[in-house]
Amino acid sequence: MNKRFSILELYKKSNDFLTKKGIESSKTDTEWILSKFLDVEKIDIYLDRKYIEEQFLINQIRQAILRRAKREPLQHILGTVEFYNCSIKSDSRALIPRFETELLVELVVKKLPNDFNGRILDLGTGSGAILVALAKEYPYAECVGIDKSANALTLAEENLALNQCSKNVTLSIFDWHSDVFSQKNFDVLVSNPPYLSFKEWMTCEPEVKEYDPKDALVSENDGLLDLETIIKISPEILKEGGLVALEFGYGQSEKLISVSKGFLNEISIANDLNGRRRFFFGRLIS
């Protein structure tokens, strides 16, 4: 005979298992998994008014908890991430969109008029998170996303469809170290490029090291090569007065400011929610 569980029983068993496996976020991860697979609110778990008898549901939850115990990121298990104004499908083809990158989008939006209808380029679009968020915010803008990873671009394509913004967005494969840029005259160049040094990447949790593509995270020259390259090629991409908006890593701001001297002005640096310098803005000198 199949066993049935109350929802709270299922929660306690799953949470205990993840705790024993050393998952620090076991409580919230279990809540997310149960609410996704049982289609309930988190509060319903604690109200404990539901019994689960369907074996396929119990198996789905068991599989999800086992995956999390092996340090697979919660976002891959749930399949989507809420990012700014959209839902982004997330799997091993591209970096999981990060919380701080939502802040980059927010800061870009603050700098553009509500009815912006110019041209936006997202360098290293990955899952398409930044691109989709901006394309939804500005349905009359022309948005372009590029990445060197063909795998990431297939995921970005699915995210455009999921968020119904394929109409004002195009994607193409491009490597900013070796390919020559043919499209010019953008009003905005936004990018969250790889910016970790190899040493920093080595200290990352297994969720990052084993499941996010390394190429999406690590850059040569102590994490600076891709950021510096993007700043240097910005005059070939932007219109005069066009905006450069970049996310960068700890301790990199002074180097970026110095690289941009002579062709970008109105340079400003913004902090993340922990008060650390993480976002670079500048405009192409007219």
Ligand SMILES: C[S@@+](CC[C@H](N)C(=O)[O-])C[C@H]1O[C@@H](n2cnc3c(N)ncnc32)[C@H](O)[C@@H]1O
């Ligand atoms: C940190 S991820 C950002 C992904 C996404 N924009 C986000 O914010 O979640 C950096 C992206 O840049 C891409 N990338 C790395 N080096 C590149 C290069 N030389 N040319 C083009 N894309 C590159 C990676 O494939 C990856 O998708």
